[in-house]
Amino acid sequence: MLKKELGVLMVLSVVLLSGCGSDKPETVSQGAGESPSKQVTTQPVQDTDAKLLGSSEDERVKFYTKTDGVTLDVNGNKKDFSWNVPVDTGTPPQVIYTDVTGDGKEEAVVIIQTGRGTELNNYDIHVVSAEDLSEIKVQSYEEIVANQIETHVAKKGDGTLVISVKAQGKEYDFNYGFDPAPDYKQDSLAFGGVNIYSLENQKIKLNLGGSVGVSPTYVCDFNITYKFDSTKNEFLADQIEVKPIEK
Numbered sequence: 001m002l003k004k005e006l007g008v009l010m011v012l013s014v015v016l017l018s019g020c021g022s023d024k025p026e027t028v029s030q031g032a033g034e035s036p037s038k039q040v041t042t043q044p045v046q047d048t049d050a051k052l053l054g055s056s057e058d059e060r061v062k063f064y065t066k067t068d069g070v071t072l073d074v075n076g077n078k079k080d081f082s083w084n085v086p087v088d089t090g091t092p093p094q095v096i097y098t099d100v101t102g103d104g105k106e107e108a109v110v111i112i113q114t115g116r117g118t119e120l121n122n123y124d125i126h127v128v129s130a131e132d133l134s135e136i137k138v139q140s141y142e143e144i145v146a147n148q149i150e151t152h153v154a155k156k157g158d159g160t161l162v163i164s165v166k167a168q169g170k171e172y173d174f175n176y177g178f179d180p181a182p183d184y185k186q187d188s189l190a191f192g193g194v195n196i197y198s199l200e201n202q203k204i205k206l207n208l209g210g211s212v213g214v215s216p217t218y219v220c221d222f223n224i225t226y227k228f229d230s231t232k233n234e235f236l237a238d239q240i241e242v243k244p245i246e247k
Contacts, residue, residue: 177247181213
């Protein structure tokens with residue numbers, strides 16, 4: 001009888017010991033057919049691929065690039081954008097923190113060189129509100145050309161060009177000393193090879209080149225100053241100055 005009781009106690013001890021919890025943390029079991037890379041982790045993911053491209057002088061705005069886009073950090077608040085940032089154009093982005101809307105509050109301004117080469121110099125500009133990190137539209141040069149600029153190119157028999165420009169009600173007429181592409185039919189100036197944004201006295205500026213020929217050859221500069229339209233929440237071309245390039 002005593003032997004039977006001892007046997008029962010030994011069995012109960014084994015069962016109790018096998019049911020004791022382990023000190024190791026519980027892990028999430030992997031589902032059928034799932035690869036280990038898809039297992040859930042509670043560890044915070046770090047932006048190990050982020051690279052600082054530039055910051056404002058006071059370092060309140062920082063601009064990073066990542067493998068899947070770019071990140072703008074304004075006073076510790078971050079937002080991702082899908083802006084075009086080439087790997088290397090030789091010119092680092094300009095990052096500025098200043099009031100360009102005229103409302104007494106600073107905005108983050110990022111100017112990026114997107115193209116560089118022979119007779120090619122392209123920039124993009126981005127303005128972001130510091131309050132909610134929303135991007136404020138800057139009227140593109142294509143819209144300005146389509147709505148506020150008219151040009152005409154005429155070829156003369158002596159190999160010179162007669163160029164007429166109308167912008168914001170003003171007319172400009174000038175000759176260009178030679179025709180770089182006599183066999184190329186061109187009735188108006190071409191745009192897109194040179195568009196350089198800058199910031200001067202808290203005003204957005206655009207230098208836009210007008211060209212002839214296929215190469216191209218630049219015959220005219222358009223210096224454009226923007227003004228913020230609070231009703232449209234957009235920067236629009238306010239002043240357009242036309243300067244012929246003499247040959």
